[in-house]
Amino acid sequence: MDYRICPSCGTTYFVSARSDEKIVFHVSDSSELITVPGQAFDEIYLTIDPLRFYCGACSWSGGMHDL
Numbered sequence: 001m002d003y004r005i006c007p008s009c010g011t012t013y014f015v016s017a018r019s020d021e022k023i024v025f026h027v028s029d030s031s032e033l034i035t036v037p038g039q040a041f042d043e044i045y046l047t048i049d050p051l052r053f054y055c056g057a058c059s060w061s062g063g064m065h066d067l
């Protein structure tokens, strides 16, 4: 499976928030949210706003449509 990349730095890691409560995830090329192992899959869709999330490696933020 291929992952979409941050348009700014090219990483495949994204986070749901800039806080300790964040969830780390990837976005697949078919726009699925893929959690990094160890986190509850069901919670990802309740916690992540697909129109507003953050790069895990740089200061980029945006939505699914920007990737």
Ligand SMILES: [Zn+2]
Pocket (backbone or CB within 6 Å): 006, 007, 008, 009, 010, 011, 055, 056, 057, 058, 059, 060
């Ligand atoms: Zn980035």
